[in-house]
Amino acid sequence: MTTLLSGGAASAPTPGGSSETILVRGGRPLIGNVTVTGAKNLATKAMVASLLGDTPSTLRDVPEISDAQVVRSLLEVHGVRVTDGAEPGSLILDPSAAVSAHMEEIDAHAGASRIPILFCGPLLHLLGEAFIPDLGGCRIGDRPINFHLDALREFGAVVEKLPSGIRLSAPEGLHGANIELPYPSVGATEQVLLTAVRARGVTELRGAAIEPEIMDLIAVLQKMGAIISYEPNRVIFIEGVDTLQGYDHRCIFDRNEAASWACAALATDGDIFVKGAKQQEMLTFLNVYRKVGGWFDVREDGIRFRRGGDLKPVTVETDVHPGFMTDWQQPLIVALTQAHGRSVVHETVYENRFGFTDALNKMGADIVVHHEGLEAEYRRVPRRELEQAAVISGPTALHGADVVVPDLRGGYSHLIAALTADGESTVRNVGILSRGYERLFTKLADLGADFDILD
Known part of the structure; x- marks a missing residue:
């Protein structure tokens, strides 16, 4: 038809x-x-950040795109209750019943998205483990995840490569780290931010990406109770805290x-x-x-x-x-x-x-x-x-x-x-x-x- x-x-x-x-x-x-409306490159990451809070978060101007739906599905697979807010384009995300999910479920809901890699830090804090299926995304080059995995190892994560993907665990919890990225990768910078905010001690990130969406993610995390400062020459300091609360935030355009x-x-x-x-x-x-x-x-x-x-x-x-x-x-x-x-x-x-x-x-x-x-x-x-x-x-x-x-x-x-x-x-x-x-x-x-x- x-x-x-x-x-x-x-x-x-x-x-x-x-x-x-x-x-x-x-x-x-x-x-x-x-x-x-809201930026794809902020909304999906802010949705993941809701996992870090002890109370529900409200995200506004969430774009009506399939990548946002993928993240919503992945959050729901992990037990996060996601509901539509009263304002059009708003979501309420409640992580109070978050649980671990099977690799098969994550893979089925992730589709071609590369977003599961950013779940790792929050899930390691929340549940002590995380899984990454084979990652998809647009075919525009190699786009390796080595920057992500190397950073997670610096925080104390144990990385185990399996035929179906990658399993991460944190038997002794995560701690602050000194990390220097070989290239100002947006994804790797997001990974460090989402992991460092609840890691024990201070994290220093050098060579960070400073895109407007990164700055907006920092604003989201600060609203939750994170302590983050950034200096010239792409340096970001994150002081880990014990707990974070939910946020109320409107996405950057x-x-x-x-x-x-x-x-x-x-x-x-x-x-x-x-x-x-x-x-x-x-x-x-x-x-x-x-x-x-x-x-x-x-x-x-x-x-x-x-x-x-x-x-x-x-x-x-x-x-x-x-x-x-x-x-x-x-x-x-x-x-x-x-x-x-x-x-x-x-x-x-x-x-x-x-x-x-x-x-x-x-x-x-x-x-x-x-x-x-x-x-x-x-x-x-x-x-x-x-x-x-x-x-x-x-x-x-x-x-x-x-x-x-x-x-x-x-x-x-x-x-x-x-x-x-x-x-x-x-x-x-x-x-x-x-x-x-x-x-x-x-x-x-x-x-x-x-x-x-x-x-």
Whole structure:
């Protein structure tokens, strides 16, 4: 059965639903308003943090995405009572009856998510053991969990590798540690924070990630009673405490989604007001947006995005915060196919993150990926062995094609490219987009996108 969503209709698949293929009729600018709520990269971690409290927690502006549903299911498997709050988008999380869960249950509910690794610290404090199934996630590189396991060992955890996953235990409890990350990994920083707050003694973390979502997680933990301070040069100190209480917190907005809509306005020559977007957390993105020829208007309740004239080429290096996010480069590259000249994007955070450009070339783009990276005279970000570079020459007219979504951000880029292109495109495996984009198809329809949901 085909469900029609065209020109503002309002029937959309639910997160994690069965909708996998859509037919897109492109060539129309996206115009209108969208609202972004809580950040995927904060909400899911704050939900895990509720395990650390002795009383229930309330989390507000939780995005309606499948990753949040996965975490909810994993919490429930561990005996946490999760209920919807009175305010739309709010959850009440009560860990008072938390119990250990079987590996099979964790694996069944985790699906492709990598979130179970962050349950380890709280569960070791609460139950003395934790399990990690084989981890999934987007196929954008190796993304090893060695940083996590090494940190947990420093806290005193015993790591046992099994055929079905990894079992961790803490027979003598967890203690503070001196940890230096070889790279400012967001996930590993979250791991240390969630573990150190109830470990005995003081933890010093060097080389920490300092993304806005990390700062928001620190705010959550401080509300619970944690003692956390951070200094220049990526140093965080955590003084362990015996007990923590529940929190009441509203999630920081999702800057990844906000940037995605901004790039969609550029690519389709549209005009999109992103309600809930804020300037401070997007300063680096906004600078690049202006350089490429985008126009934006910062308002009290959001930011309006559109073109300011012909698009211009830029050179971008992805980096950890406060640099240009790796999640921003993929939708930006779609817009750069319409820029007049040669743009270069240096990807320094993940390896193999330019695979999505194959589909763009199939649609008429001129993108060349240099798998060993490119030398550049002016570099702000130190070169890494894993880095690659994409050279985008434009403008090129995009045309419809049959494409398959490879991962979350690359898949969104495919969708925006299809909406930019002339003619019809079939975009398959779009169900993965529900991991990070709330009510995506409803929002697209509200912006005037013309598409059919095929299954």
